[in-house]
Amino acid sequence: MSTVPTISAISVPFDLGAGRRGASKGPKTILQAGLLRGLQQMGITAEHTGEIRLPDDQAAPLAAEVNHTNLKYLAEVVEVNTRLAKEVSRVVQQGHFPLILGGDHSIAIGTIAGLSEHYTNLGVIWIDAHSDLNTAETSPSGNIHGMSLAVSLGMGHPLLTEIQHKQPKIKPENIVLIGSRSLDEGEKKLIRSLGIKCFTMYDIDRKGMAHVMQEAIDYISAKTDGVHLSYDVDSLDPLEAPGTGTTVKGGLHFREAHLAVEMLAEAGIVTSAEFVEVNPLLDDNNKTSHLAVGLISSLLGKQIL
Numbered sequence: 001m002s003t004v005p006t007i008s009a010i011s012v013p014f015d016l017g018a019g020r021r022g023a024s025k026g027p028k029t030i031l032q033a034g035l036l037r038g039l040q041q042m043g044i045t046a047e048h049t050g051e052i053r054l055p056d057d058q059a060a061p062l063a064a065e066v067n068h069t070n071l072k073y074l075a076e077v078v079e080v081n082t083r084l085a086k087e088v089s090r091v092v093q094q095g096h097f098p099l100i101l102g103g104d105h106s107i108a109i110g111t112i113a114g115l116s117e118h119y120t121n122l123g124v125i126w127i128d129a130h131s132d133l134n135t136a137e138t139s140p141s142g143n144i145h146g147m148s149l150a151v152s153l154g155m156g157h158p159l160l161t162e163i164q165h166k167q168p169k170i171k172p173e174n175i176v177l178i179g180s181r182s183l184d185e186g187e188k189k190l191i192r193s194l195g196i197k198c199f200t201m202y203d204i205d206r207k208g209m210a211h212v213m214q215e216a217i218d219y220i221s222a223k224t225d226g227v228h229l230s231y232d233v234d235s236l237d238p239l240e241a242p243g244t245g246t247t248v249k250g251g252l253h254f255r256e257a258h259l260a261v262e263m264l265a266e267a268g269i270v271t272s273a274e275f276v277e278v279n280p281l282l283d284d285n286n287k288t289s290h291l292a293v294g295l296i297s298s299l300l301g302k303q304i305l
């Protein structure tokens with residue numbers, strides 16, 4: 001059935017980039033929801049390469065010690081992403097498809113850093129209620145998961161932007177945001193000033209998901225040599241995906257979410273993906289983990305008929 005390369009799933013049980021704990025338990029519940037078995041049933045070769053985590057001696061400091069900064073848990077975020085970047089780079093080198101299971105969205109920093117070694121024009125499709133384009137200066141929370149896309153553009157603390165190598169990892173014109181509906185003032189300014197392609201919920205309502213995805217695919221495939229899908233499950237409506245830390249109402253419905261990844265599968269442009277912000281502690285019977293498994297399967301070619 002498939003021409004999909006071998007999938008290497010990488011778990012990143014990390015949640016110190018987020019304001020609430022629990023996303024660190026996401027990789028395990030996604031795997032328990034039958035991810036690998038499902039892919040194997042589709043005829044795909046899929047392996048789990050292991051977990052990227054902090055060394056045991058880098059136990060998280062007490063929240064009180066880090067909450068006075070606007071870059072909470074900076075050292076931990078740097079460490080885990082440095083490790084993740086190396087692993088992602090190794091998987092690409094091997095010719096496999098990296099599938100990163102988060103974890104909060106700060107792990108996109110390491111994923112994209114590792115990928116950027118292998119592409120000169122890496123495209124990024126960022127499906128998210130948010131744009132994660134804050135810096136310490138603009139962030140309302142100090143949570144680094146709200147900064148990861150800015151970091152990948154080379155903006156922010158050097159310890160973050162210089163992971164893997166010093167250059168910016170992606171270019172603004174190679175990014176497409178989809179599902180945006182909660183943007184901070186600094187983020188809006190940046191989207192406008194850099195001319196980042198952004199399909200908000202307004203655009204999805206106005207044009208329909210099929211139209212938006214076709215535009216996004218045409219836009220990005222024309223100028224990139226690889227496309228990374230960074231999928232934050234809070235892009236979905238909280239009714240569909242209650243198990244996530246920063247829900248925003250008015251999100252994607254189940255069918256829109258599936259259509260988006262089905263169209264990406266059909267276009268055959270995606271070369272890596274990450275699914276982040278599944279928080280089983282906030283979930284309803286692991287509904288959000290099962291949803292993630294369904295979306296990953298659709299992305300990798302599962303069809304209704």
Ligand SMILES: NC(=[NH2+])NCCC[C@H](N)C(=O)O
Binds near residue numbers: 142143145277
């Ligand atoms: N990956 C996420 N869920 N990010 C949420 C970010 C929320 C908000 N914009 C902030 O910077 O704090």
Ligand SMILES: [Mn+2]
Binds near residue numbers: 128132
């Ligand atoms: Mn996000």
Ligand SMILES: [Mn+2]
Binds near residue numbers: 234235
């Ligand atoms: Mn989000």
